[in-house]
Amino acid sequence: MSNLPANDAEFNLQQVLLLMNYLTKWLIRSGVGYTDFSAALKSIFYQQAIDEIERLGNKSTVSAISLLSGLHRKDITAFKEMIDEETLIKEAKLEKSLSIPARVVGFWVAENWPEQLPFYNCKQVSFVNLVKNISLEMHPRSVLNELVRLGIVRQNGKQVILQKRSFVPDQLNQELRKLLNQNLQSHLKAGLHNIFIDDQVSFLEESVRADELTKESVEILTQYSIELWGEYSEALLKLAIERCTIDEGQSEANQTFCLGIYQSDV
Template sequence: MTKNAFEDHNLDETKLAGYLPQNTESTLEYSLKVMSELVHWLVKSGVGHAEFSASLRVLFYNESIKELEFLDQKKTDSSISLLAGLNRRDVSSFRIENGGYHKVIQSFTDTLPISVPARVIGLWVYKKLPKVLSIVGAENSFEYLVRQISTEKHPRSILSELKRLGLVSEANGNVILHQESFTPLPEANATKQIFAENVADHIAAGVNNLTQHNNLFLEQALFANELSEESIDYLKEKTAELWEKFSKSILAEAIQRCKIDEGRLNANHRFRVGIYQYDEKDSSINEL
């Protein structure tokens, strides 16, 4: 039997990765720098790889459709599968959900996957069980509840995760549900939305500058290191002071432009400008 090319040359996927086009490889490498902070947020919030990776399928599907439309190319299962890196079964299912056509999925948050710990809480509330359950036991114990959701996850592991997230506490062999903790506060969700929109527009500006090379956006930052804690405090105060002056000035200009553009048919653009500040101890500098 004739060996295939991979066997003839003793190649594997790890070795082939070294032959990726330079732009592809570097983009993947630097995108992981951005993703590491997002993954930090996800893990802190109780979102794992399984839920996140499943959610990304729709995003890759949508962006592949946008790219094909930009290139004025036909949107087929094969072309989308190639661009998105999705299997044809997933692509086909998205097409069927869209009435047999490939088009951007506008609303998909109601179908986001739910983690095992979240499903345990959901079942607890759905069954209207008492707020205090024994950890072990027959029906209506915490252990029994977990087993209804998953036989692969150990109840003690689920309990530890729910405690980490502040959704439950443990006392005297019981698990106490903190119902107020998993009811999202409107102000908390509003803060997340503002943060997400700010970061999304920041990344959009940078990606445009890296890929389009026209209509460039302002996307700059200042950096300084080898600073004392006193200097950091001073720079924080100075930055806040200057931002307050700048933001008031640009807001006044924006209000004036809104008045000028009111009623115009081409007044269909939005504008965002922001600032961020971050500091941390630099572990690369040896302390004396």
């Protein structure tokens, strides 16, 4: 049922296993072993098989799902009985609410608001006004508590002070793992779209690599890339906020844009 030639299966499996080295390191260091992981994978193979069958315009029968996913028919029957749309809706709402603190910090930086703001001031800029520019649904105090917890801001009396100019939580916090997960998903989605979707529209998915360098050269390139990204990201963030303001409330405003960058010594 796949559009890939049969002799491509082994090659693609090996490519995915190379990625799994890093994902497995993440799991092992987090206390997740093979048994738990393999059991959790069943539901993912189940859902992806259904998506592929629907893409091909075929019926999602138990036999078809089993053939494509490799899952036992008993597992597939069990998954069909366990689907809970309300759970999916709740998860989507949760992900949306988690993005508000990040948007608050982004607006704060892009609009060049002072790094120290009063929590509330009806006549001048304040943290309360800052949050209201992003959302009228989230209470400013709740947003402040979350940003303090993440180490992005600190509160000194009635003043809120920006500690970091980007939304990068403490490394011991689960928010960092969520951000990594979102970035990896966006990167893989762009790359797989370019490989599998034949619609003549490609996403930007490139990298710059340089070999046979000294440690000093790598350090110079690293610092330069950080400086370039700082300038570029602030300009792009400002434009993104402008477009969000223009598109807000439109029925067709249901799209997401993501641009990421990474650096590595491998």
